[in-house]
Amino acid sequence: MESALLEHPAVRDVALVGYPDATGGERAAAVVVAAAEPPTLTDLRDHLAALGMTEWYWPTRLELVARLPRTAMGKVRKDVLARSLTC
Numbered sequence: 467m468e469s470a471l472l473e474h475p476a477v478r479d480v481a482l483v484g485y486p487d488a489t490g491g492e493r494a495a496a497v498v499v500a501a502a503e504p505p506t507l508t509d510l511r512d513h514l515a516a517l518g519m520t521e522w523y524w525p526t527r528l529e530l531v532a533r534l535p536r537t538a539m540g541k542v543r544k545d546v547l548a549r550s551l552t553c
Contacts, residue, residue, distance in 0.1 A: 467482055467494075467514075467519065467523050467524075467525075468480050468481065468482055470513075470514060470517050470519055471496060471498075471510060471513070471514070471525075473513070473517075474505060474509070474510060474513045475501065476500055476501050476502065476503055476504065476505035476509065477498055477499075477500065477501060477505060477510075478498075478499045478500060478501040479498070479499035479533075479534050480496055480497065480498050480499070481496075481497045481534055481542045481544055481547055482494050482495070482496055482497075482525060483495050483497055483544050483547045483548045483551060484548060485527065485548065485551040485552060486552060493525075493526045493527065494523065494524070494525045494526060494527075495525055495526070495527035495528070495529055495551055496510055496525035496527070496528050496529070497529045497531055497534065497547050497551075498510075498528060498529070498530055498531070499530075499531060499532065499533055499534060500530060504530050505528070506528070507525065507526075507527070507528040510524075510525060510528065511524050511525070527551075529547075529550075529551065534547070535547065
């Protein structure tokens, strides 16, 4: 899903992170570093639909950030992002 979102022209970098929903489950949030004009959640969902991606996996929330936190090895710190989404 992240690789599909990276194909969107307004997305420079992206990470999908789970966040709790009202039913005790979990949903997907797209944490995006915009390339220029920031995308909207609708833009991203339309893009995924055009690629034929199953709606079940689409993000239900969009968070825009200046950069994604990374480890010294360059891996995205999804734990840091997830904590920021629960606040």
